[in-house]
Amino acid sequence: MIYLDYAATTPAAKEALDAFQKLSTDVYGNSSSLHDAGGKAESILRYCRQKMAELLSGEEEGVYFTSGGTEANFLAIHSILNGLPAGKQRFLMTEMEHQSIHILKRHLEILGFEVDLMKPNASGIITTEILERHLRPDTGLVSIQHANSETGVIQPLAKLSAYLHKRDVLLHSDCVQTFAKIPVGIDELGADALSFSSHKVYGPKGVGAVYIRPGVNWKPVYPGTLHENGLKSGTVNVPGIGAFITAAELTIKRMDAAYLKHQELRARFLEKAKARKLPVSLAVPDSANSHVLPHIIGCFFHSFEGQYTMLECNRRGICISTGSACSAGYHEPSNTMKALLVPRELALQFVRISFGCDTTSEHVDKLLDVFEDMMHEKGDHRIDRRIKTYGS
């Protein structure tokens, strides 16, 4: 099987699994217990917190561990909104955010918070002009993903955070797709809160983290929460956190080399597709003004519905995706496609190819072979027939 869906999840690194195994056996105490078994776990937890802070060039007391990226988004955004003064609790988010933030939006609205949505420009970018149009005097927090999970487009967070801070507005950024792929430095990005997930960086599933800049006022979603300095309840998963930090360190050590490798693979895919005259186009064309994560290729394979392309690839042993795994199975254009104003029929032709540690140029070539085969097999089938047959 050729796995080209690393943006959905990654296999855990051997080093991370070894750490998990060792910690589960040797440091199994409950980190809240006051005896030595608990103390050992607590000191590993403290080490992990320091290490995570170091990886982000941040401060130890800003790091909170969670059960994953979704919970990180839930707790970071909701806790910060709770801490804002009345009259400043309006929340602004992009339409391209991960499904978890869209789910949180509905929850917040039920609780009485006001939430606004903003679309990016045609390049998938949020600009200060877009912010200007959407900020209200009572907007207190904005959430802008660091990079999109489907298009790979990276947002100019440094510029946006500077703009927001001048207007006394806080910025949260979902860094689940960017952490350990490109530098995520607290001060460089200027964000006030960031979310992370372990299983996207070769760590175990069920672990994530939030960074909230010390000094930012927040209040627990569940008042009285005892763990993670009040942010999150429940026995702390120290072995999982240790494995996450092990994986994160390793992945960041290999980050620059991986970035270059993925850039080459991306160029290879796009150039070869063009040379072979395959009807492939990027969902957001590369431009001088935009930056993308090179390991993510979000594209249309024209004339085939994305779900059909994905299944045909799967039949031939290659795993690609039709977008975020969290929305897979929902046969509707994704939030990102809608935000980019991609027409429905085209949006349904979207596929995402994403590279990782084991991806080689042969994998890319094999994927192109499958695409080419699909073109040949298509023969005189009408495009819209394919779409209908494999449609909803």
Place this chain on the structure above:
Amino acid sequence: MIYLDYAATTPAAKEALDAFQKLSTDVYGNSSSLHDAGGKAESILRYCRQKMAELLSGEEEGVYFTSGGTEANFLAIHSILNGLPAGKQRFLMTEMEHQSIHILKRHLEILGFEVDLMKPNASGIITTEILERHLRPDTGLVSIQHANSETGVIQPLAKLSAYLHKRDVLLHSDCVQTFAKIPVGIDELGADALSFSSHKVYGPKGVGAVYIRPGVNWKPVYPGTLHENGLKSGTVNVPGIGAFITAAELTIKRMDAAYLKHQELRARFLEKAKARKLPVSLAVPDSANSHVLPHIIGCFFHSFEGQYTMLECNRRGICISTGSACSAGYHEPSNTMKALLVPRELALQFVRISFGCDTTSEHVDKLLDVFEDMMHEKGDHRIDRRIKTYGS
């Protein structure tokens, strides 16, 4: 180190860690992805759901996996309350519930739910008479722990659920301490919803489960949630769940033998303590009418503050606890002690000794030696001086 705090957490079983390692390597796909890597994960998840249902003599569609016991309690109770008709959303709980349910109580009250508390009788038991006194016409859900984490006292759930069902009231039970320690059969207990935790049964931390009887109406805490049939958001931790189920199966296979071993160890501790004239008394005396988890001894070591006893044991290489690890560090009588109307000074003398797979009679004897040493060392120190010195 002699670990006698298995009620706080257990070391993960080798078999569970092997399953975790294998699943993280071979079945790492995102269970929401529609390709084969995702399909493999989805089919393991389905297998685990069926197996969990089997272990509970329940139905597959009633099983939902969570990130732990705390989240299981949060989601089960809140989702069921959401599903109750207006005018039937009042929530009744015992004062002895786990800290997580007390935290949820505050959250629910902020959201506008009405919550009532009930105390047990002197034996730590909730009776139908107590229920009768506390039920209101608008009470829709009651939460009663299956057994207390500090005293080990088991509640007569079958009787209580029958009483509640006749009055059209649902029952949730926190089974975190009882699962895989005594039989937890859905129909025998008659509860409508149950919560479980992996790390109490030799599984990994960061995993739990909820059982909601199919047919019980519930509504997501976060509307729009896509995973776990709408109960919980976020990438499903399939390797962790596989490891949990492996541990649960194993622990249940060994349950009867462990029960007998723990009964013997418990009797040995109590008899030898008496023979050595140690001032030890159970927080809830054993009686013909009450049942306790034999692996938990919740007792007062009179004349020593619990925290001092715990630290002295720790200094001599034995880990015991002063109560629930989730409240450790908070130098106040626990909710359970308060619910049992134990006077403050006595409540602070509480310690919990809890046995597990590696506990031997030698461990029990060594603990008694430490207690005896403490008595000798006490010499003519005044009791209240000890309490003051090591007090808050």
